[in-house]
Amino acid sequence: xxxxxxxxxxxxxxxxxELILGSWRLRLPQSRALRIALGAVLLxxxxxxxxxxxxxxxxxxxxxxxxxxxxxxRRQRRRLSVWWARKRQTS
Numbered sequence: 711x712x713x714x715x716x717x718x719x720x721x722x723x724x725x726x727x728e729l730i731l732g733s734w735r736l737r738l739p740q741s742r743a744l745r746i747a748l749g750a751v752l753l754x755x756x757x758x759x760x761x762x763x764x765x766x767x768x769x770x771x772x773x774x775x776x777x778x779x780x781x782x783x784r785r786q787r788r789r790l791s792v793w794w795a796r797k798r799q800t801s
Contacts, residue, residue: 731771751772756770
């Protein structure tokens with residue numbers, strides 16, 4: 711009997727280039743330069759999160775978008791993910 715495939719709840723689907731946030735799926739640009747620019751804009755907007763229109767929620771979203779193309783950001787995101795999973799497991 712086949713096991714049901716676990717669906718992603720958060721992250722980037724590499725096959726469809728979609729950002730997955732719970733039940734929401736957002737298409738990312740095909741161009742690498744546009745994805746990097748989008749991630750940088752999200753990070754910058756998150757830094758200005760104290761302003762009424764922008765929010766601090768933009769920082770992790772920008773890091774997820776950047777981690778799709780930049781290996782350094784991807785390693786740091788994975789390291790944080792492993793640390794968080796271990797922390798949740800012990801408590």
